[in-house]
Amino acid sequence: MSEFDFDLFVIGAGSGGVRASRIAASHGARVAVAEEYRVGGTCVIRGCVPKKMLVYGAHFAEDLHAAARFGWTLEGVRFDWKTLRDNVLADVDRLNGLYQQTLDGNKVTTFHERARISGPHEVTLASGRKVSAGTILIATGSWPMVPEVEGAEHGITSNEVFHLESLPKRVAIAGGGYIANEFAGIFNALGCDVTIVNRSDRILRGYDDQIVDRLKQLSEAKGITFRLDAPFERIEKAADGTITIHVKNGEPIECDLLVFAVGRKPMSFDLGLEEVGVALSDKGAVIVDEHSRTNIPSIHAVGDVTDRVQLTPVAIREGHAFADTVFGGTPRTVDYGCIPSAVFSNPPLAGVGLTEEEARRRLGEVKVYTSDFRPMKNALTGNPERSLYKMICDGATGRVVGVHMISPEAPEILQVVAVAVKAGLTKQQFDDTVALHPSMAEELVLLK
């Protein structure tokens, strides 16, 4: 009989925590997990999943317009925000139930309360109960940042945006990253007047410049306003609900809703980490090695709280590798090379591997192939938007080191391309593959 109540205690039932719990239990470990909010975590409850549902919902605005050109008569078409919101939230409830079933089905004990680490092998629950475990896994995720500016309390974050009572007439979104561009696309399509207010003059840092420029140009053509290089000075709210944002460069911005999307900080605060001596970075991330071990041998951490790559599939892989390593007798690490990612803006963009700028810096000789085309569907609907595909190759070997695209269905296409880039295929091998016609993806094997 073990000296501990459990072999593994996981704090946080999100993407990383649920995967680690399930896999550790399947290896025979006695596992408990604590969740202070809802099982499923950010991705399922207030992130990727409800966001993507809103993207689908918003896109009907364009699809219905296009339908007329394809011969459909649509009378009395109208949009009801509450129907979309409630259906999305109902689906979140369904998924929350499925995640709980996964834990129950794998005999993982769930504590529906906040947990704090009170010793290298001990966790104290909000109820005061103390639980011991051979290993503790911190999988607490991250939390939206709010800038320290006067009047910041008048804004909301992505935590609240899924629950709006009504759609605002004018919305300002602070930030120029993933969440800002995704919600700009959603609100714009649903008829709101959208302004993106970013501190620096660059949006979507880390993505290929040419692809980002195309998104900005297409967003502006749809009526989205960009106020770049505009740090906040103060925010005011009038009695009629109007929010005025004063920025350093330029005129104040008036809106009815302000959403902060300025990044997420690791949820490492008030967890007892300093008392137990778990080392944190200056940004508050739990510092781990390639096996997700902290400096305390019995404590590990995975997912956003470690601030490696803040994406769901990465948190899941880290949780899985941790469980296989510690409880499955198979040491595993996560390969962070060639992680594909997408921004579900309108249109979406996606990328894998090196951007052109990175490739030129690292490789020297680089060949770049592009296709700038109007998708066939857009030609019939009269939509002037053009797609841009970009392939970056090592000039010496012809190996494809990066693919970047902005286009309808770009995330769907890029997931498959990522396999080829990860496998180290060359441009010639793409060219040797016969095109699938007519498709947008065929451009990838026809690049000149």
Ligand SMILES: Cc1cc2nc3c(=O)[nH]c(=O)nc-3n(C[C@H](O)[C@H](O)[C@H](O)COP(=O)(O)OP(=O)(O)OC[C@H]3O[C@@H](n4cnc5c(N)ncnc54)[C@H](O)[C@@H]3O)c2cc1C
């Ligand atoms: C709006 C939005 C959209 C996103 N879209 C995408 C996307 O399209 N694709 C993508 O790959 N990623 C996306 N992400 C990022 C993705 O959601 C995260 O990278 C992922 O959820 C991280 O998983 P995790 O396990 O580290 O943390 P989480 O999933 O956040 O889980 C952590 C859990 O721990 C709980 N918790 C925290 N502290 C305690 C405590 N002390 N006691 C008990 N429980 C605690 C929290 O309540 C939470 O449920 C999005 C994020 C947001 C905010």
Ligand SMILES: NC(=O)c1ccc[n+]([C@@H]2O[C@H](COP(=O)([O-])OP(=O)(O)OC[C@H]3O[C@@H](n4cnc5c(N)ncnc54)[C@H](O)[C@@H]3O)[C@@H](O)[C@H]2O)c1
């Ligand atoms: N499609 C996806 O995979 C997806 C979608 C949403 C979120 N996410 C994850 O969640 C994380 C958080 O998303 P996010 O959009 O909040 O962060 P982000 O890191 O993508 O972007 C933050 C943006 O805010 C700006 N900024 C920072 N401080 C500011 C300030 N004080 N005033 C104005 N602008 C400021 C930055 O310049 C940057 O453009 C992402 O990094 C990503 O890993 C992923």
